[in-house]
Amino acid sequence: MSDAPTSSSALSDSAFLRAARGEAVPHTPVWYMRQAGRSLPEYLAVREGIGMLESCMRPDLVVEITMQPVRRYGVDAAIFFSDIVLPLKAVGVDLDIKPGVGPVVADPVRTLADVEAIPDLTPEHVPFITEAVQGLVGELGGTPLIGFAGAPFTVASYLVEGGPSKDHARTKAMMFGAPDVWDALMRKIAGIAAAYLDVQVAAGASAVQLFDSWAGALTRADYRAHVMPHSARVLEQIGTTGVPRIHFGVGTGEILDLMGEAGADVVGVDWRVPLAAGIERVGGRAVQGNLDPTLVFAPTEVMLDRAREILGAGRAAPGHIFNLGHGVIPSTDPDQLARLTDFVHEHSQTP
Numbered sequence: 001m002s003d004a005p006t007s008s009s010a011l012s013d014s015a016f017l018r019a020a021r022g023e024a025v026p027h028t029p030v031w032y033m034r035q036a037g038r039s040l041p042e043y044l045a046v047r048e049g050i051g052m053l054e055s056c057m058r059p060d061l062v063v064e065i066t067m068q069p070v071r072r073y074g075v076d077a078a079i080f081f082s083d084i085v086l087p088l089k090a091v092g093v094d095l096d097i098k099p100g101v102g103p104v105v106a107d108p109v110r111t112l113a114d115v116e117a118i119p120d121l122t123p124e125h126v127p128f129i130t131e132a133v134q135g136l137v138g139e140l141g142g143t144p145l146i147g148f149a150g151a152p153f154t155v156a157s158y159l160v161e162g163g164p165s166k167d168h169a170r171t172k173a174m175m176f177g178a179p180d181v182w183d184a185l186m187r188k189i190a191g192i193a194a195a196y197l198d199v200q201v202a203a204g205a206s207a208v209q210l211f212d213s214w215a216g217a218l219t220r221a222d223y224r225a226h227v228m229p230h231s232a233r234v235l236e237q238i239g240t241t242g243v244p245r246i247h248f249g250v251g252t253g254e255i256l257d258l259m260g261e262a263g264a265d266v267v268g269v270d271w272r273v274p275l276a277a278g279i280e281r282v283g284g285r286a287v288q289g290n291l292d293p294t295l296v297f298a299p300t301e302v303m304l305d306r307a308r309e310i311l312g313a314g315r316a317a318p319g320h321i322f323n324l325g326h327g328v329i330p331s332t333d334p335d336q337l338a339r340l341t342d343f344v345h346e347h348s349q350t351p
């Protein structure tokens with residue numbers, strides 16, 4: 001008999017899952033938000049002539065695109081290739097993802113009737129997700145797959161504004177002025193997000209990340225009163241599966257503790273907050289982050305010096321997963337990310 005660990009024990013013992021659970025690690029695990037995507041020539045090649053949403057619904061493409069950064073960089077986790085608006089598309093919301101723009105919704109949601117017209121999500125809406133996750137788990141072996149969903153506030157912003165927004169003014173106007181519509185919309189999206197995460201975990205995803213990218217637009221009081229309970233419901237429901245839950249947003253320094261309290265095992269920290277301060281704010285939870293994504297454009301030594309500081313700060317947390325403070329910028333040179341990945345692995349080994 002061989003002593004080689006089975007793939008499931010290798011998976012459970014992976015540096016990424018150990019760090020997410022706050023256990024000792026052989027090295028700090030690293031992956032990058034948006035590690036798949038336009039920064040990779042192999043991504044641009046397979047996407048040629050195929051729309052973003054169509055590629056998310058083709059399991060062969062999802063498997064290939066998700067695997068690309070894992071093969072290239074040897075990162076410690078794969079992030080499922082999809083988008084936060086995909087489950088809405090799957091239940092029938094008329095939307096598209098426009099190149100260089102982002103999600104665009106044909107009929108923005110403004111009334112209670114608009115909310116009630118959105119169906120709840122069942123696994124039958126997303127058979128292609130189940131197929132893609134199962135295919136990936138087979139290919140990834142001991143490397144964990146992170147499933148994800150958009151959090152209610154961030155997804156609501158696209159639905160209410162009809163597209164990307166800087167100030168989220170209409171969304172917040174609904175939150176302040178039409179609490180019944182707001183509550184119904186947040187409940188609707190939370191239900192869809194939880195069901196969508198359940199599908200991914202049932203098919204074999206080892207962890208999940210809830211992206212509340214735009215939650216930093218809210219005051220602490222408004223986040224706590226109008227948003228946190230809905231995100232908490234998503235995190236609570238997926239928590240029953242036992243997989244680690246990462247909770248991330250941009251510009252969320254003022255609400256990091258609340259994002260942890262919402263039910264996260266790991267709190268994603270953006271680059272504006274020094275990691276040591278982030279660790280204090282989320283007291284007792286693991287953290288993920290947080291190199292400024294523009295540092296890949298700095299001289300390599302400057303980038304690596306900053307990475308070294310972050311690795312040092314991360315030691316104070318029960319668990320630290322290295323990442324950028326937000327997604328990989330499309331013009332990033334993949335060779336810089338390769339150097340960064342190797343550096344993180346080499347400079348975080350425990351003797």
Ligand code: CP3
Pocket residue numbers: 032033034035036037038052079080081082083084085097098099100101102103148154211213327
């Ligand atoms: O590699 C990965 O990280 C997985 C893939 C992923 C995508 N979107 C693919 C994508 C993930 C995790 C997302 C989540 C997502 N989508 C978020 C939360 C994460 C974040 O960045 O804060 C948000 C806010 C969206 C909405 C969205 N979709 C935006 C803002 C954009 C970019 C618009 C643009 O073209 O600049 C998209 C489109 C999108 N999602 C692309 C990719 C690879 C680009 C589409 C393309 O390649 O043509």
